[in-house]
Amino acid sequence: MAEHLTVGRVAELAGVSVRTLHHYDGIGLVRASARTAAGYRAYSPDDVERLREVLGYRRLGFGLREIADLVDDPATDTGARLHRLRGLLLEQRDRASAAVAAIDTELRGRAMGIRTTSEDQLKMFGARLYETIGADYPATRRTEPRIAARVWEALGDARTVLNVGAGTGSYEPPDREVTAVEPSAVMRAQRPRGAARCVAATAESLPFEDQSFDAAMAFSTVHHWDDPIAGLREMRRVARRVVVFTYDAGPPGWRDRFWLTRDYLPEFAGLLDDWPSLADLTRAVGGRAEPVLVPWDCADGFFEAHWRRPEAYLEEEVRRAVSVWTRVGAEAEARAVDRLREDLGSGRWAERNRDLVALDAAELGLRLIVA
């Protein structure tokens, strides 16, 4: 018992509340394996080692469920896990330093009466969005088998496949040799055990030789790239076949296609301002675009997935796994959710969208580019 620490002492040293430690114990995340004579929880050195890891991942913004998977991963030992945690913490430190530097520059500019452009304000977060929101991703984002089948069919007889902007790997074909590319450390850390090898890189600069893969695929990621056209050209360079699941942001009619953006979230339009047209995206790889309908019970919780299940958008968990909600800002999000809640309660949503109930799948602008 000599090496054990009481719950109060652990809380004091680690800077967390006793209540938090009790909660972790209660859900089996970090158990205190002993009790003092007075009946208080006591932590052994092994318990503390585990707690230290859990708190590290908490600081990085991971959810408790993801943390449990990370610390219970039988494929890694404590040393390997500490290296991973160290890498993630260093990245977070670098990002914080970059953000502080950007704020300092803005403050200096303001003192001289110079206003920072909207673009520069956002660059502070830029492509690192997934470092912030990525931990909430796996809660509702998973393979939709009917859409996966379309992607895998489009890959043809490709044996080697590069998955760009791979995230947690939801659409990686299980029967081919896959290499993943994913810039976000938070997303890479959440790839399941046994997932394909994953390289830390961006689409715009793929670290591979020309024509080194049979096919390159990108699913629901192109709209996050700094330069979508450059990224698509890179895919074309490294692979003989290219398959891209993306969104047609162009006129005519995108505004009216989806009730959520039409009636509740007009701010979505602002996200599309710099977005290349489907024709430009298709031209960059030299292919054709096919519509992909969204099934009414779509298993992958992307933005449009719940078009016939509007109550889902009231759930925080559903929204947090979709970047649109973070990108439009908290005010627009709160207003959209409040209005939707009201309209669901009053029957106004049902009245306006009564035609949807009869549909099994909807055309909401999703496209598969195949080249």
Ligand SMILES: C[S@@+](CC[C@H](N)C(=O)[O-])C[C@H]1O[C@@H](n2cnc3c(N)ncnc32)[C@H](O)[C@@H]1O
């Ligand atoms: C909506 S997630 C899609 C993940 C995965 N393809 C899926 O369908 O589950 C978008 C992913 O694109 C990644 N991403 C952002 N910028 C990127 C870039 N420049 N190059 C490659 N991937 C990028 C993000 O880190 C994130 O993992």
